[in-house]
Amino acid sequence: MSKINIKDLARKVINDLKPYKTARDEYVENGNKMILLDANENPFQTEFNRYPDPNQISLKNSISKIKAISNSKIFLSNGSNEVFSLLMQIFCEPGLDNIIIFPPTFGMYEISAKINGININKIPLNSDFDFDTDIVNIINSFNSKIMFIPSPNNPTGNCFSESHVEMIIKKFNGLVVLDEAYVEFSEDKSFLPRIEKYKNLVITQTFSKAQGMAGIRLGMTFANEEIIEMLNKIRAPYNINSLTQRTALLKLKNQEEVKKEAKIILREKDRLIGHLKEFNFIQKVFPSDANFILIRVDNSSKRYNQLIKMNIVVRNTFNQFGCENTLRITVGLKSENDKLINALKKINEL
Known part of the structure; x- marks a missing residue:
């Protein structure tokens, strides 16, 4: 200890x-069996006329x-x-x-x-x-x-x-x-x-x-x-x-569904990382234990603005210590990740 x-x-x-x-607070165990005249609430029953627990x-x-x-x-x-x-x-x-x-x-x-x-x-x-x-x-x-x-x-x-x-x-x-x-x-x-x-x-x-x-x-x-x-x-x-x-x-x-979704996100993350390593302007893909990926690029503000024009929003993390020219990318749905990959391909060809 x-x-x-x-x-x-x-x-x-x-x-x-x-x-x-x-x-x-004093009637936690049997509060909903009692006549509640303590909190100046509207007494007419609606779904939310009472304060929460x-x-x-x-x-x-x-x-x-x-x-x-x-x-x-x-x-x-x-x-x-x-x-x-x-x-x-x-x-x-x-x-x-x-x-x-x-x-x-x-x-x-x-x-x-x-x-x-x-x-x-x-x-x-x-x-x-x-x-x-x-x-x-x-x-x-x-x-x-x-x-x-x-x-x-x-x-x-x-x-x-x-x-x-x-x-x-x-x-x-x-x-x-x-x-x-x-x-x-x-x-x-x-x-x-x-x-x-x-x-x-x-x-x-x-x-x-x-x-x-x-x-x-x-x-x-x-x-x-x-x-x-x-x-x-x-x-x-x-x-x-x-x-x-x-x-x-x-x-x-419904925690089984949460676990299922997390596994799908992690599979998509691995797939996305594989594609990110293909582009010349991406200098480094950092290891990730989360549902997002940090990448270092040649010019983060330029690449960020290019993605914005393609209707894709990522996080420009250039102003954080040690994160010069980096972008943080959240792993999305497969369809969203596919659009990101295609956008990055177009940027890579410019």
Whole structure:
């Protein structure tokens, strides 16, 4: 077990905070059998005249069974970006504390930190998009409260080695947020079983990628009960709406279809990679453990604009550290990938 004291790591104002409670929080077990006169709702029955379950009990129970983790270790958010900000609000004093990120990385960590007045330490990945060999000494030299590690990484697509990530979790004196948004596309296993072992480990996953539910904006966070309790302290009441809860529950009943779609996407990724290596203007195709591919081209802005004119939108990642002249391509349907390949052939012939 990690020796980190979570309450000592958190801001005093959070430890002292008395959270907002709805009257319905006190009647979780038998709430729908009671006459509800507590929340000033319209009493006329429509599908959505009542507030949603503030604790998302049914949804958490379903996630708990699938992920094999207690629902007391689950927090649900309006997309993962919400929880990144909440964690900073819990553990970082504005203007005083700092976080660590590893560019090139997901841009919302930095944006959330800036919004919350948190300082940012950037430790660049090496040319292979991996950690520096002296990473443990480097990370603890900053006295940081939180570090964010997306694995598979976005925009590069690679997973970090299991041993490196575990070593960082063991040695870091703050919170390690492991963003597993793309883990369902990876051969590497989730770190979820290690939640019991490391008090400073927070794992985020999402309904937006393999689950195919980006439109409902639902993120899952897994951590020890102390961290989950603090997140529940400061979240907005009823932060997950009724439609989202209902839609997610239906999706969780159809996980075989999710696995089937992921396999199709991965097969298409392999096929697409084979074609990408055929074009002269594509200088490198980076390895990918996700549902997207990073490529280095001769001129990313030129190639991006050429694709736009052919009605194909990719991500121009030229402005990220170490990603000069790169494009990030999401693996689409076979028909979409075929159109991309044909467009690239035309560009190659110009």
